[in-house]
Amino acid sequence: DELQADASDTVFTYVICAVCPVRDGKQELGYFSGENEFHGYAASQLVGSPELGFMFPAFDNRMANIHNALLYSKNAAQIHHEFIDAVFHTEAPLSAEEQKAAFQTALAEALDKSCSFDVVQAVHEQIRERIVQHKESKDPEPLDITAREVGEILEKSGISETQVQAFKERYAKEFGEGAALNPSNIIDSGKFELVTPQVKVSVDPEYSYMLETKIINGKKYILIPADEGLEVNGLNVTINNP
Incomplete structure (x- = not known):
């Protein structure tokens, strides 16, 4: 049996x-x-x-x-x-926190000014989706992700081939050639957080796609739709037309 x-x-x-x-x-x-x-x-x-x-x-x-x-x-x-x-008597592996920091450094340095909100949002959303699907499938095999797979996400987000290759090289330097990482170690799948020197905004990752950035009259803004109601400290408020 x-x-x-x-x-x-x-x-x-x-x-x-x-x-x-x-x-x-x-x-x-x-x-x-x-x-x-x-x-x-x-x-x-x-x-x-x-x-x-x-x-x-x-x-x-x-x-x-x-x-x-x-x-x-x-x-x-x-x-x-x-x-x-x-x-x-061997070199210790990187902790989850160290892996996350190294991954973010590789991404930021390779992409430089191309490391935009939209790109980081796409990377987070697609890696998170893989984590969710793997959990729902109840696959006993551990989930992992490689530099090649992250590179494909970057390419779909409009990153140049040169910068994608730069990321892969930096990734290999940080983790080793062909290394596969646990996706949960490089992103926080339960949180999507935006921080400025004055404001911190946390969004349910499931709805992070609703956020967008825009430059209005020379100033940079993070836009959040609020058509279905808005609360401030638990109090329902309205947004009036100017």
């Missing part, structure tokens, strides 16, 4: 290491039934949830992979390079 077809006669043996903080217990008031009295007491030490850890070997393609280990970090922005170097 289906269960037996998916079974294996190979035993997966592994080691899990968890690094947990230990803190002194707090002084509390407790009731001692034998003495019929309340006394102060404190647990000597308490073990907190893991800050980091790893499983070795990794489990890839239904078998042990002794060349890889699965690393866990409570804070995705801190993967503890010193721990990886001390335990595995």
Whole structure:
């Protein structure tokens, strides 16, 4: 049957290491039934949830992979390079935050003045759409994206072939030739945010297509349609014709 077809006669043996903080217990008031009295007491030490850890070997393609280990970090922005170097004696991979920063740098420097609102909006929307479709498909294989695929998005957005090639070269420099990234590491699929020195605007990514930029009388504006109602601090307001 289906269960037996998916079974294996190979035993997966592994080691899990968890690094947990230990803190002194707090002084509390407790009731001692034998003495019929309340006394102060404190647990000597308490073990907190893991800050980091790893499983070795990794489990890839239904078998042990002794060349890889699965690393866990409570804070995705801190993967503890010193721990990886001390335990595995290898260069640590980029954290999700570092991947996002490197991707944005590659995009901004390669496109220069062509890194417009419309281009960034298109990149965000199309990568987000891939994330949504992959989640809905329930595909067990992890989703990834390459420089070539991002380059195709840029080309469709009107970016020149020279600048697309410059992006691919910068991407390869940051992540390695042919590297594939987790799309969730390079964009925030749950947020679309615009920031100026004076204003911050957050928009549901599903409706980011409604935003547009325009230059009016020499000034740059971000336009947001408000035909279906507008609230200011929870109060319904109207927009009057001039």
